[in-house]
Amino acid sequence: MEIQVNEGILNLNERVALENKRLFGENGLFVINIMGSPGAGKTTVLEKTIDILVNSVRLAVIEGDIYTSKDARRIEKHGVPVKQINTGGACHLDAKMVSGALGEIDLRHVDLLIIENVGNLVCPVEFNLGEDIKIAVLSITEGDDKPLKYPLLFRESAAVILNKMDLIDFTDIDMDSLRSDIKKINPGVEIFEVSARTGKGLDEWARWLIKKVREKNG
Numbered sequence: 001m002e003i004q005v006n007e008g009i010l011n012l013n014e015r016v017a018l019e020n021k022r023l024f025g026e027n028g029l030f031v032i033n034i035m036g037s038p039g040a041g042k043t044t045v046l047e048k049t050i051d052i053l054v055n056s057v058r059l060a061v062i063e064g065d066i067y068t069s070k071d072a073r074r075i076e077k078h079g080v081p082v083k084q085i086n087t088g089g090a091c092h093l094d095a096k097m098v099s100g101a102l103g104e105i106d107l108r109h110v111d112l113l114i115i116e117n118v119g120n121l122v123c124p125v126e127f128n129l130g131e132d133i134k135i136a137v138l139s140i141t142e143g144d145d146k147p148l149k150y151p152l153l154f155r156e157s158a159a160v161i162l163n164k165m166d167l168i169d170f171t172d173i174d175m176d177s178l179r180s181d182i183k184k185i186n187p188g189v190e191i192f193e194v195s196a197r198t199g200k201g202l203d204e205w206a207r208w209l210i211k212k213v214r215e216k217n218g
Ligand SMILES: Nc1nc2c(ncn2[C@@H]2O[C@H](COP(=O)(O)OP(=O)(O)OP(=O)(O)O)[C@@H](O)[C@H]2O)c(=O)[nH]1
Pocket: 036, 037, 038, 039, 040, 041, 042, 043, 044, 045, 071, 118, 119, 120, 163, 164, 165, 166, 167, 194, 195, 196, 197, 198
């Protein structure tokens, strides 16, 4: 019985996600959905990415959090339009929440919409938002076993950002094993090793992202 209820929710979500996707297509928007554990560095990566892209791509951001507007306030300082969604308890964004936020963003003047999902390695990935691609952010301090333990996000993502590389000497992480586990789950995935703190590795990630935006928008 419970399974039927969950399927109903997911089917309803898929319908709204398709509607979002249509709207994104009509407005020539490329949309990414960034996911990862609490504290993996999603907002920090985003802040640094915005600083790199702001002069070449028209950006907007949707921030998803259970409570507070803390992340939206951080993004605001980088001079791009941002809308905060509070899920009020839910561990993920859904397509309807995003649809509600879209009314408050002038989509005609945006090339790249970045959605930061609620910090969680599991729930958000089950809910399509109508995005073009999903991106996983994993801090190397979380341990090299995480892709095999939580494979769905890594399977569904077009790119995995391995963040906090500046802390590598303080961890026991095996980078070769981490990379090969991710590739086992998703052979075509791009992997970027970055430090959002120092900025190292972020240019390469930003170049890849711009290419994706241009591929969609011409
Ligand atoms: N050393 C180091 N710290 C980082 C790096 N990236 C982020 N941090 C720190 O990690 C903490 C969490 O970063 P956030 O960007 O807020 O993480 P988040 O994934 O957005 O967190 P939630 O939105 O709560 O899920 C902050 O104290 C950041 O300063 C990094 O590359 N290196």
